Amino acid sequence: MTVTPAIEADVLRRQDPELADLLLAERRRQATTLQLIAAENFSSPAVLAALGSPLANKYAEGYPGARHHGGCEIADAAERLAVDRARALFGADHANVQPHSGSSAVLAAYAALLRPGDTVLALGLPHGGHLTHGSPANFSGRWFDFVGYGLEADSGLVDHEQVRALARTRRPKAIVCGSIAYPRHFDHAFFREVADEVGAYLIADAAHPLGLVAGGAAPNPVPYADVVCGTTHKVLRGPRGGLILCRADLAERVDRAVFPFTQGGAQMHTVAAKAVAFGEAATPAFSAYAHQVVANARVLASRLAAEGLAVTTGGTDTHLITADPAPLGVDGRTARSRLAAAGLVLDCCALPHGDARGLRLGTAAVTTQGMGEGEMTRIAHLLAAVLRNVTDPSTAREEVRELAGAFPPYPH
DSSP, X not given: OOOOHHHHHHHHHHHOHHHHHHHHHHHHHHHHSEEOOTTOOOOOHHHHHHHTSGGGGOOOOEETTXXXXXXXXXXXXXXXXXXXXXXXXXXXXXXXXXXXSHHHHHHHHHHHHOOTTOEEEEEOGGGTOOGGGTOTTSHHHHHSEEEEEOBOTTTOSBOHHHHHHHHHHHOOSEEEEEOSSOOSOOOHHHHHXXXXXXXXXXXXXXXXXXXXXXXXXXXXXXXXXXXXXEESSSTTOOOSOEEEEEOGGGHHHHHHIIIIIIOOSOOHXXXXXXXXXXXXXXXXXXXXXXXXXXXXXXXXHHHHHHTTOXXXXXXXXXXXXXXXXXXXXXXXXXXXXXHHHTTEEOEEEEOSSSSOEEEEEESHHHHXXXXXXXXXXXXXXXXXXXXXXXXXXXXXHHHHHHHHHHSOSXXX
8 A cells, every 4th residue: 555645644633633734734834935044945755755664663783784673784885875866976985874953963974083172273153153063052062162263354255364364373283164154165276275384174064054965055065075964854845854074094094983873873864865856856956946045145235235124244145144123123033033023934044243132044945845036135125114114914924825825835
């Protein structure tokens, strides 16, 4: 018997109607609001099918050919497929597809290359660094001596002179290039040059741009970095999870840092879903999608600036935009809440060189839905109207519902 999603949903309704109602409510929420969170996307039906596959039942501690449990022949084949596809997609010597998240991938990279107390140079958190880049609330800030570089006050771009000066004076064991709120490309060649000058490892945290890299719409850090960490659920459109790419000579250290040092058994249904996503990302259709994501982001950034928001760095090279809504008379947290009431779902973020909170938004999900430059202009106008109180959130909510309904995330 072929099990279809409809049959599975019917089984869930009969067995656990309370949870079934919650899942249906979430499906309605996603289909009737605009998902502008830069870290989110819509996975394909094939990815979702792999996540709900029988591999969810399999315990597979270890690696293909060296598991701690029996019956892993099919799991081994699925993981090898995911690894081979990831290596080919990004041109990497080695890939580890087991990390449960981007943070897990970064933790394993640090474990492979560093020892507690080592100095690490990374983008400071107030300038867009991630929690794993030295937050005192995170393992990174507790176990390592992080030094933060920043952004230029006038341009909002990475301060390369500061990076080089800090590297020379602090002599870090590793340098991290990557951010959760930087809308421009990192200069990987520059960071490689600085790392070589001071004898440091270069770790690229490419959680956000990795999908753009796969589609040829962003520079590939693999030829420059010793280790590249990423996620599979943002622009890449895969399942929630992490990925590590590295040089061949670091492969064993990276693998041992993932298992057994930082994780136990791999989530094999997620590994299979990663294989699906890597296969999809290798197609011309995905390349066209990735370039459209960037085109949409540039139009959205331009239109937001025209509406009066202060767009950082004057625009974007990626799927990600950060902006200060203060010129419209509202702070970031208030803006996010007001926009959420209108069905425009996005995030707050720290703004460099100040204590204010700005807005962080992205175009990956709405581009997956099929929206283009015209819809980006409409979204920017609607967003600004809500923030100016020209349009009541409840009124805007109806327009958002109509726009989302014209581009359903799962039309079939």
